[in-house]
Amino acid sequence: MLDKVIVGSEEWCSFPALGIPTIKARVDSGAKTSALHATNIVPFEKNGENWVKFDINPIQNNIKAVIHCEALLIDKRVVKSSSGYRELRYVIRTVLEIGGSEWDVELTLTNRDSMGFRMLLGREAMSGRILVDPEQKYLLGHPTKEKIKEYYYSEDTAKKGLRIGLLASNPELYSNKRIIEAGEMRGHEMHFLNLKYCYMKLDATAPEIHYRGGRVLNDFDAVIPRIRPSMTYYGCALTRQFEALKVFSLNSSAAISQSRDKLFSLQLLLNNGVDIPTTGFANSPLDTNDLIKMVGGSPLIVKLLEGTQGKGVVLAETKKAAESVINAFKSLNANILVQEFIKEANGKDLRLFVVDGKVVAAMQREALPGEFRANIHLGGTASVVKVTAEEKRIAIKAAKAMNLKVAGVDIIRSSKGPLLLEVNSSPGLEGIEGATQKDIAGEMIKAIEKNFKWK
Template identity: 30%
Template sequence: MLNLKILLLSRKFEIHSSRRLVEEGVSRGHTMLLWDPEWPLARLKIQPDIIIPRLGSYQFSKAVKVLAAMERQVLARFNPPLPCLINPSQNYTVARNKWFTYVALTEAGIASPPSYLITRYDETFPPLEFPMIVKKLESSKGEGVFLAHSTKEVAEIFAKTGDEELLLQEYFPEAFGTDIRAFVIGDQIKAVMKRTAQPGEFRSNLALGATGEPCELQPSESELILKTVRTLGLQVSGVDLLRTRKGSLVLEANPCPGLEGIEKYNQQNLASSIIQYAEELYGKHKTSR
């Protein structure tokens, strides 16, 4: 059995997904090191074999810079210079930004809800009808996502978010409060669930009280999901689909998908699957040296 040194870049052990990964890594005989992005990298004295970043919305810009520094500077101190890395910083940055993601998917011909970037508020909007979805570019768990019914409400959202850039997105009433989350590891879709929001809520995030249930994908949806992760260069991700009158559309691909809900509703040990994938990645990496 392999005994790898796996570094989990995460704020704290108490986060459910981080704890699950540590538990499964230890159970498979590995040495697990949880490294807080707040800690000075000069203190990192152990050469990890695998790095698994778990970077949420909290101080994301700072955390992804730490990940990039690990790739660029810290790991260069070690020999061999670079361990296996799941979701590199550049790909992480694109996937965490809703506008960057939309541009990448559009260029790849992947169907997504029509979206527009607005950098300042005025009453001249792109060709979208109200209501429309308004999103902060970097957010998760449904935070920073709004349903606007008028230009006045968009102005209020701008004021509330500090006049930062926002994404305007077409609203599909037929999908109100529901979407599909597919959990992808490598080139395999490991679990799928349909999420349903609480009554009256349009956001289907489990963190906001939504419920989940196992769900089957159409072959075309599976192809869409796998093309999305290949386009964004993600090895572990949660891809969200919206089933609409225009067909299935990709909303986003989360490079730090939560484990708690989807493991619960699908009765699958996805944390163990991630560790197994890391083992396979290490094996391929070692062979190629």
């Protein structure tokens, strides 16, 4: 008993092997496992073994102090939180130092931003080593403020970050939350700006953008537009206003506008040497028969020009069905594209994520059994895929042709080679980050840093 470390309900400890010199822990004998705050968790292989890398902000409510860690992965385990939520976590083993004693402990990695402590010390890690006096706190003392500053603050972390606005509609979407998190992790001041709450003053000498309540938004360094299709017109107008105020936009208003015009974007891509499935466009129903022949006959795809991704798309399996669908749309004065159906793709397509002229991740998407796919992605499963040099070249060329710094480029593999389906100016992050375990949101923030001159 005399050899055991006596601690209070809260103590400072360290993890020397992870490069964490001091971190405040909640000592909880009611919890079985120990948990360490971690973000950007990415498994990888090193010398034939499974490892995991992650970032940690060791000081609560301080996003500028960041430590990049690596550790051998020993397990993946389902852990039930105090709120009853079950989560699959990565498990590592590392050295804990507390009160002058050291021993190996197992830690689960999880985001503890909503918790009061970056570290939870559970009873498995304490067994045979620690005695807890729950009425006391910090029996082992506090590190001085000077020591914390020495550990976690350098010229780089002290550098003033950028003030970045995320122009979008829903703050709860995975993509939007990840971008905010990634920007804060890199020391920037991030603000979610709801498009519907923004309004603008057009003036030759004093243009302004206001937010609901009268707040002026002229003092941003950069904005990240993530505009849903139904808000394209207004969202691009707002982005243009920010550009008029000399605010850097990750994707420009002009690039977003042209990417949302399906016909114009396809013409632009073809003019830049990017192959697409054979596509037809006509104004009059009298040209329907020739339009069908033009794309190789049935089966074929009919796409509404005003439709969003996955909507307004019909597979016509016979010539008669194609005529009926085309003429029905034409009777409603709807503009449509008619496109050849790539049968050999077998319900699969590729999504390549391009950031600042580089493919940073790629996945393959496959339809669920029995699900209809019309040369587009409608759902199903996602998995990591090795893309060819030609597919990377097409994706980069397409993003460049559209003048997009961030783009989701959809490609289908055909007997003629890879064909481009669509370029998305506001691609989602959840599927591709989940499939590839890559920090794509972080790459987007890096693209802003690269293209911005520090004030």
